[in-house]
Amino acid sequence: MSVPTDPTKEQSQHEDDVLERIGKIVALDPTPRGELHLGDDAAVLLPFVGEAIVSTDVAVFGVHLDAELFSLGDLGFKAVASALSDLAAMGARPRALVTAVTAPPGTDLEALHRGIVEASTLANCPVVGGDLSRGHDVAVTVTVLGECPGRGAVLRSGAKEGDELLVTGPLGRAAAGLRLRRAGASLDDELVMAHRRPRPLLKEGMAARGAHVHAMMDISDGLGLDLHRMANASNVGFALSDVPVAEGATLEEAISGGEDYELLIATNDPGRLRLMFYDRGLRKPLTIGVVLGDSSLRTLAGETFLRRGFEHQL
Amino acid sequence: MSVPTDPTKEQSQHEDDVLERIGKIVALDPTPRGELHLGDDAAVLLPFVGEAIVSTDVAVFGVHLDAELFSLGDLGFKAVASALSDLAAMGARPRALVTAVTAPPGTDLEALHRGIVEASTLANCPVVGGDLSRGHDVAVTVTVLGECPGRGAVLRSGAKEGDELLVTGPLGRAAAGLRLRRAGASLDDELVMAHRRPRPLLKEGMAARGAHVHAMMDISDGLGLDLHRMANASNVGFALSDVPVAEGATLEEAISGGEDYELLIATNDPGRLRLMFYDRGLRKPLTIGVVLGDSSLRTLAGETFLRRGFEHQL
Numbered sequence: 001m002s003v004p005t006d007p008t009k010e011q012s013q014h015e016d017d018v019l020e021r022i023g024k025i026v027a028l029d030p031t032p033r034g035e036l037h038l039g040d041d042a043a044v045l046l047p048f049v050g051e052a053i054v055s056t057d058v059a060v061f062g063v064h065l066d067a068e069l070f071s072l073g074d075l076g077f078k079a080v081a082s083a084l085s086d087l088a089a090m091g092a093r094p095r096a097l098v099t100a101v102t103a104p105p106g107t108d109l110e111a112l113h114r115g116i117v118e119a120s121t122l123a124n125c126p127v128v129g130g131d132l133s134r135g136h137d138v139a140v141t142v143t144v145l146g147e148c149p150g151r152g153a154v155l156r157s158g159a160k161e162g163d164e165l166l167v168t169g170p171l172g173r174a175a176a177g178l179r180l181r182r183a184g185a186s187l188d189d190e191l192v193m194a195h196r197r198p199r200p201l202l203k204e205g206m207a208a209r210g211a212h213v214h215a216m217m218d219i220s221d222g223l224g225l226d227l228h229r230m231a232n233a234s235n236v237g238f239a240l241s242d243v244p245v246a247e248g249a250t251l252e253e254a255i256s257g258g259e260d261y262e263l264l265i266a267t268n269d270p271g272r273l274r275l276m277f278y279d280r281g282l283r284k285p286l287t288i289g290v291v292l293g294d295s296s297l298r299t300l301a302g303e304t305f306l307r308r309g310f311e312h313q314l
Numbered sequence: 315m316s317v318p319t320d321p322t323k324e325q326s327q328h329e330d331d332v333l334e335r336i337g338k339i340v341a342l343d344p345t346p347r348g349e350l351h352l353g354d355d356a357a358v359l360l361p362f363v364g365e366a367i368v369s370t371d372v373a374v375f376g377v378h379l380d381a382e383l384f385s386l387g388d389l390g391f392k393a394v395a396s397a398l399s400d401l402a403a404m405g406a407r408p409r410a411l412v413t414a415v416t417a418p419p420g421t422d423l424e425a426l427h428r429g430i431v432e433a434s435t436l437a438n439c440p441v442v443g444g445d446l447s448r449g450h451d452v453a454v455t456v457t458v459l460g461e462c463p464g465r466g467a468v469l470r471s472g473a474k475e476g477d478e479l480l481v482t483g484p485l486g487r488a489a490a491g492l493r494l495r496r497a498g499a500s501l502d503d504e505l506v507m508a509h510r511r512p513r514p515l516l517k518e519g520m521a522a523r524g525a526h527v528h529a530m531m532d533i534s535d536g537l538g539l540d541l542h543r544m545a546n547a548s549n550v551g552f553a554l555s556d557v558p559v560a561e562g563a564t565l566e567e568a569i570s571g572g573e574d575y576e577l578l579i580a581t582n583d584p585g586r587l588r589l590m591f592y593d594r595g596l597r598k599p600l601t602i603g604v605v606l607g608d609s610s611l612r613t614l615a616g617e618t619f620l621r622r623g624f625e626h627q628l
Contacts, residue, residue: 036467036469039547040403040404040469040470040471040531040547041369041399041400041403041404041470041531041532042367042368042369042400042401042403042404042406042458042460042467043367043368043369044365044366044367044404044462044466044467044469045365045366045367045368046365046366047362047363047364047365047366048361048362048366049361050361051358051359051360051361052358052359052360052361052362052366052409052459053356053357053358053359054356054357054359054410054412054442054443054457054459055355055356055357055412055443056412056413056414056443056444056445056455056457057414057445058414058415058416058445058446058447058455059447060416060447060448060449063447063448063449064447085355086355086356087356089354089355089356090354090355090356090358092356095366096368098368098369098370098457099370100370100371100372100414100455100457101372102372102374102451102453128368129368129369129370130370131370131371131372131455132372133372133373133374133377133378133453134374134377135374135377135450135451135453136449136450136451137416137449137450137451137453139416139447139449139451139453141370141372141414141445141455141457143368143370143412143414143455143457144356145366145368145459146356148358152358153350153356153358155350155354155358156354156355157354217354217355218355233353233354
């Protein structure tokens with residue numbers, strides 16, 4: 001999809017008019033009694049239960065998603081799913097999200113916002129506010145708010161020697177989907193869907209928190225990078241026995257691909273985790289290795305496991 | 315300040331390295347016990363008291379701030395102040411903010427983040443998370459979180475017939491400052507400061523909420539636009555007696571200039587409001603008119619008061 005790049009161009013519209021049209025797309029569900037979403041200086045939400053969790057993510061068309069192969073709706077969907085995945089990684093229950101969009105005049109802002117709303121609706125996390133501006137880039141910033149009742153959020157820094165390492169599913173689907181799309185696969189292809197419509201694993205994250213796991217994070221930049229980040233935060237090492245490769249993906253895609261948004265978990269009670277997942281009808285988590293006390297030991301099948309994966313360039 | 319526009323250019327840096335450098339600028343104060351700010355998938359905040367308030371604002375260099383006349387630090391400062399002003403407009407107490415920045419390679423991200431931190435520090439509202447991406451625009455999205463203990467947030471929709479209308483200060487300072495800067499005034503000029511380093515009126519907003527005012531909003535796009543927005547939301551009219559013009563500003567700048575971030579208040583008990591402001595050492599609010607029941611009546615000194623002010627083009 002090509003995007004005009006001159007923000008002073010024709011087709012400019014008054015902000016209030018555009019906001020009204022987009023408000024109709026966004027405000028699908030009735031606002032809960034006592035809350036106020038769009039239309040005032042800020043949104044008002046009923047009290048949070050327990051810790052409040054917040055994360056913000058920006059997705060730029062052409063940087064985070066190939067603008068030739070995917071649509072504005074995909075950009076909106078993916079921006080929301082990626083931000084919600086950060087709530088999943090803490091074990092949080094989503095409460096609300098806000099979006100800020102920049103785009104050149106003439107951009108189909110309604111298509112973009114339909115993608116945003118599809119992802120927020122699937123996660124039962126309403127869009128409660130937003131902002132719009134013209135700019136050269138089509139960029140979507142999504143800020144998500146969640147809550148952690150009872151025991152607090154699960155951090156990435158809590159992994160301990162002897163913990164089992166698990167992932168919520170096989171890896172490499174999103175990277176394989178991008179490769180297939182570049183080779184002409186349809187937008188409906190299952191792996192292409194994994195790339196353009198990723199699913200934030202909110203139920204899995206909440207179940208893992210309920211199982212009192214020690215550490216958790218989402219695999220957004222590839223296991224080869226994110227596992228090192230967890231190990232650094234926890235000051236531990238690891239011995240990977242296995243990397244589960246998704247059907248249709250390569251080992252390299254599974255290690256370095258990123259954007260799978262599967263969860264990486266460290267726990268000293270994997271039986272409890274598996275039972276909790278089974279109880280809730282979630283896919284069985286897959287064991288990939290064990291946490292070591294020596295932070296300099298980082299191996300896959302006995303070989304040194306180097307840091308590699310998708311690092312954004314700034 | 316000129317900004318390179320090719321995001322594929324030299325000088326690109328690894329995200330983790332840049333994040334570490336910026337983290338040192340942002341994490342000035344010790345994190346409160348029980349909270350976690352930067353470094354995990356999301357930030358963890360201690361429970362909010364009462365309603366949770368959230369607003370998001372995007373500021374694009376060259377759109378929201380003249381990139382030739384002002385600095386990246388000004389952009390960061392103004393983006394934060396503008397977002398915090400939305401909390402002030404609800405009467406909320408600020409709790410935390412997150413930022414998402416896009417910029418071309420080579421942009422001085424540290425200068426930009428120093429401006430962000432100056433504004434957040436003045437408001438005692440910590441930066442608890444953020445994201446970075448390359449892009450053509452230098453754009454800063456700020457999402458602010460606040461709380462309203464006790465009685466809830468003050469909406470813009472609560473103005474009632476007979477209410478007195480007040481503003482927290484004379485208007486037009488920011489527009490006058492831009493005019494003076496264009497004519498060569500120094501960055502330290504008081505009116506130029508009002509343009510590039512606006513002050514969110516958080517104490518005034520909390521005091522007005524404590525005085526049980528009926529409606530409140532911040533004047534971000536000019537009284538000529540924002541007063542109509544309040545009247546539309548409340549389904550009322552108004553009779554303005556006076557528009558207080560700041561020293562050095564014109565009447566037109568006071569009506570249409572925008573970006574003053576003064577608060578517009580409607581209350582049936584202005585004595586209580588003035589007392590509350592006096593008690594807290596705040597400037598005396600200025601009466602500008604009265605709310606009418608007929609929403610079609612909108613006048614200044616008896617003449618029709620048309621909708622006018624700064625409308626963003628999209």
